[in-house]
Every structure is written in C-alpha cells, then in structure tokens.
Amino acid sequence: MSEILELKNLGFVYGQGTPFEKRAVDNVSLKINKGELVGIIGHTGSGKSTLVQMLNGLIKPTEGEVILDGKSIWAEPKKIRSVRFKVGMVFQYPEYQLFEETVYKDIAFGAINKGLSGDELDRAVRSAAEFTSLKPELLDKSPFDLSGGEKRRAAIAGVIAMQPEILILDEPTAGLDPMGREILLSQIVRYHKEMGNTVLLVSHSMEDIARVADRVIVMNNSKLMMFDTTKEVFARGDELENYGLKVPQITRIMQSLKQRGYDIPDGILTVDEALETLSALLKKEGKIW
Amino acid sequence: MVRDVAFGQYFPGKSIIHRLDPRGKILVFIAFVAIIFCTFNYCSLAVTAAFTAMFLILSKIPFKFYFKSLKVIIFIVIITSVFNLFYGTGDVIWQWGIIKITWNGIHRAVFVTSRIICLILASSCLTFTTSPTELTDAIERLMKPLNVIHFPVHEISMMMSLALRFVPTLLEETDKLMQAQKARGADMETGNIFKRVKALIPILVPLFVSAFRRAYDIATAMECRCYRGGTGRTRMKSLHLSALDVMSFIAMGLVIGGVIVCNIFIPSVI
Numbered sequence: 001m002s003e004i005l006e007l008k009n010l011g012f013v014y015g016q017g018t019p020f021e022k023r024a025v026d027n028v029s030l031k032i033n034k035g036e037l038v039g040i041i042g043h044t045g046s047g048k049s050t051l052v053q054m055l056n057g058l059i060k061p062t063e064g065e066v067i068l069d070g071k072s073i074w075a076e077p078k079k080i081r082s083v084r085f086k087v088g089m090v091f092q093y094p095e096y097q098l099f100e101e102t103v104y105k106d107i108a109f110g111a112i113n114k115g116l117s118g119d120e121l122d123r124a125v126r127s128a129a130e131f132t133s134l135k136p137e138l139l140d141k142s143p144f145d146l147s148g149g150e151k152r153r154a155a156i157a158g159v160i161a162m163q164p165e166i167l168i169l170d171e172p173t174a175g176l177d178p179m180g181r182e183i184l185l186s187q188i189v190r191y192h193k194e195m196g197n198t199v200l201l202v203s204h205s206m207e208d209i210a211r212v213a214d215r216v217i218v219m220n221n222s223k224l225m226m227f228d229t230t231k232e233v234f235a236r237g238d239e240l241e242n243y244g245l246k247v248p249q250i251t252r253i254m255q256s257l258k259q260r261g262y263d264i265p266d267g268i269l270t271v272d273e274a275l276e277t278l279s280a281l282l283k284k285e286g287k288i289w
Numbered sequence: 290m291v292r293d294v295a296f297g298q299y300f301p302g303k304s305i306i307h308r309l310d311p312r313g314k315i316l317v318f319i320a321f322v323a324i325i326f327c328t329f330n331y332c333s334l335a336v337t338a339a340f341t342a343m344f345l346i347l348s349k350i351p352f353k354f355y356f357k358s359l360k361v362i363i364f365i366v367i368i369t370s371v372f373n374l375f376y377g378t379g380d381v382i383w384q385w386g387i388i389k390i391t392w393n394g395i396h397r398a399v400f401v402t403s404r405i406i407c408l409i410l411a412s413s414c415l416t417f418t419t420s421p422t423e424l425t426d427a428i429e430r431l432m433k434p435l436n437v438i439h440f441p442v443h444e445i446s447m448m449m450s451l452a453l454r455f456v457p458t459l460l461e462e463t464d465k466l467m468q469a470q471k472a473r474g475a476d477m478e479t480g481n482i483f484k485r486v487k488a489l490i491p492i493l494v495p496l497f498v499s500a501f502r503r504a505y506d507i508a509t510a511m512e513c514r515c516y517r518g519g520t521g522r523t524r525m526k527s528l529h530l531s532a533l534d535v536m537s538f539i540a541m542g543l544v545i546g547g548v549i550v551c552n553i554f555i556p557s558v559i
Contacts, residue, residue, distance in 0.1 A: 058468050081474060089472040096462075097469040099494035109491065113474030144498065158473060 011063035024050040039213030043244035047222040056087035088164030094155035098143035128161035210269035231267035304349040311427035333551035421453035443519025
C-alpha cells in the first residue's frame, strides 16, 4: 500500500504571541496509507479537531508539514483551495451549513467550486446522493424541509460530490438516534469499500471506531499517543483509560472474562466476534451440544 | 479572525471602575461625551484627555486592548481629520490648487482626532468594565421614567440584553460556517467586490436560519419559565450607589468645571 498523507512534526498553537496562547497540537508525525479507514479518538480538547482541520489547509500549522501525495500542501499557499477538493472535510453538525434553494443545488455547491459541470456534475451529485441514501425525489426539495437525519446526509453528500481522495468526517454520528447512527455508519463503510478512498473518522463512540476502523489514532493533551491497528489500540485498555477514553463495552466484558481465567484472546471488538469466541469456548468446555 | 474584535467586549475584573454602579457609570459617560465636544482650546482638551487617561489606568485593563479597539476606527479618524485639515478658514499657510491648509484647519484636525480617540477610549472603558447584563440593567433603570408615557422600557432592555448575549454566539457560528464553506471550496479571499458579496450568501443564509431557530428556542424557553414581561418583577441584584460612585460624580464635576473655566479664560482656537 502506498501512503497518501504524511504529517511531519505537525504542531499548532492558538493565538501565538498573545497572552491567550494555547497549544492544540504538539509534534505529531504519522503516515496514512491510501484506502485506509482511520479512526481518530481522544478526549474533548485533545486536539483532534484542530489536527484534522490542518489536513485540508483550513488552518495553517504553526510548525511542521502536511504532505499530500508527496507534496507539502503549503508549498504554494495560493493553491490551497485545490487541497480542499482532494481532502474533503465534513464538520460536526454539518446540517447547519445547508443554504441553497434545493438539495440538489446544495450538494452541487462544492463540486461546482471544484469546476465540475454538465453531465459530470450531475453524475457526481446523483452518486453522492445515492451513497448517502437520499431518495431522488428529495433532491428537488428545499434542504430546510428535510428531517434532521436527512439534512445531515445531504450535507455529507455535498462533500462526497467533490470526489475527494480523502474524506474526513468529524463526529458524523453526533446527536443522531441509534438507528440513524447505524445507517450513517454503514453508509460510510460502503462508501469506503466501493470507492476505495481513504477515510478519516473522528468519533467519541469507541463502538463505532472499533467496528469500522482499520487503524486508530489516539490523541491526548495535544499529543499523538498511539497509532496502531484497532485491535492493538483497544488491547491497551488501561492506557486508554488514562487518557479519559474507554474501550468498547464488549471489549471490556471480554477482558474481564479473560482476567477471571477464561481462555479468551485480546482485542475482541464487536459483539459478533465475541459471540463467536464465546460459543467456541462453550463448545470446548462441553456446555453446548 | 472575526473573534479578534476587541471593541465592545467585557473583561471581568475587580478594579475601581469595575465596582462603580453601572447607572452612575453611564451617566458619567454621557456627561463626558457631552463635555468632550465642548472643548475649544488645548487646555480644556488636556483636561478631558487627562480624565480619560485616569479612567483607563484605574480600569486596570491592559492598554493593548484599548489600542485594539482604536484600530477598528482608525480609518474614520484618518478620514475625518484629513477633511478637517483642508476645510479650515483664515490665513493660508500652504496651497496646491484648490487644496489649502490653514492653521485653523490644523487645529480642527487635531481636535477632531483627539475627540474621537477620547470618545472611543471612554466607551471602550465603559464596555470593558461593565458586563452586558449590568449595562442593560442600568439602562432599564435609567429609562424607567419613560414608563409614564407607556414606553416599553423593560421589553426594550430585555431585547437589548438578548441581542448582546447572542453576539459572541453568532460570531462563533460565523467562524464555523466560514470554515465549513471553505472546506467545500468556497472562495472568499479572491475576486472583485461582486464576487465577494456573492460568496457571502453561503454564510449569511445558514446564519439567518440559525438565528431564527435560536430566537424561537429562546422564546419557547422563556415561555416555559412563565416569563410575562416586566410588571411585578423583582431583581436578583439590586443596584446601590456607593461612596465610590459619589466620588466619580465629583471627579466628573471637576472636569466639567475645569473645561468651563478653561473655555472662559483662554480664547478658543477653532
């Protein structure tokens, strides 16, 4: 796998040179491969939002570099807009950014800014809407007439329509009901699988991250603490606890079973995996026939 | 970015100026603004400038913030002083075409500049040291007599305090929306004026939508708590005049007296 994004000693200080100076990101270096789905977790205020905003040039790092496709994104500051089309960013509560008369136009906004037109634009908009399961008849409606969940999906579609190589989602499931979370998450996974694009997912929900991410970035106190496969990261539950994070519920249950002497491997992340392990275990002990 | 504007911000503190009764502060401020425009010679100007400086020092707020609030109006200051410079009467000391400079014009420019600067510094001092709630509270109390002519004093001051309350919220929201639309490739930094105004639409529309949403939310929340206007309402913090306030009135009286005396004994220069 080739790497698409590299961070070199990246750092950011808010209000540099004023009494309100505050460090948000401190010396972060990492590499992200093409086609990976990377989760980013961290306590509130750990610097994860600032970190992702530097990846598409919305804020300029005060130290270090962001290297996209082998080129520093700030090498030519005038071309920073082109970076934003390559690295699509969905903010928290994106439904509040909708503004056009129709959903279709709103989804097309970013794609038009990118320079798409005609058939190409239409295809981009319709496939983005399809990825987020927006029914075609909704496209002619005003975005303000949609339900909360539909608005959010329309806003996400607006970023997908720009056909970015990397898609960053900041807390995409925040404030949705369990059903809505489930749907949105599976759409993100489907998008990732079918397009083969790199996806960065910032989330508070360890369950979500555990289910979908290939690798996980753990931020604490503006520093990068871990960057490893999801299994490895969640196997270090005690450490995560120090950072104010919790491993998924099911992982915790399995770990405490292991501590009580059951033969259970580390890093069980989903209920399905747990079911498999437990039924195998029970079978071995002769409790299930 | 948008949040860097210092003018009109409140800095909590415990200085003498902070502890003054907001009603007294507003009255002193109004009197001071009136007296700034009654200065006609350098002596009286110096008295008002000294008074402003005293207030700034007593407020114990770093001068940097005062400079910041001046930065906002620097263009107004420059434009008005340039106009005044060329509109003087009397002996011409320099001329080029129809443009001429006179001593009178120079004096006028100096006065206008120092008056505006004093005005901005004094009003910054007021807003820096008085929280929005105190401010609207005080305005409500000061306007109370207008109730007699059925002027809705309480409603107006409630609207003011709500508006002030949402200024930082809306600024923050503007910031967020700008980031979000930039992430979708909105271009707000280049292009001519028409292009730039058009580029504001993706920010203004959602901003208005959210402002209305917040307004509805606030109205509902107020109704849920049985808000029914000002009649019969008591206050959590009642305002009291203290010795400190009396001292501020005396200081103001001295300034007024000083300016009047200067104006009588020294000839006007503008």
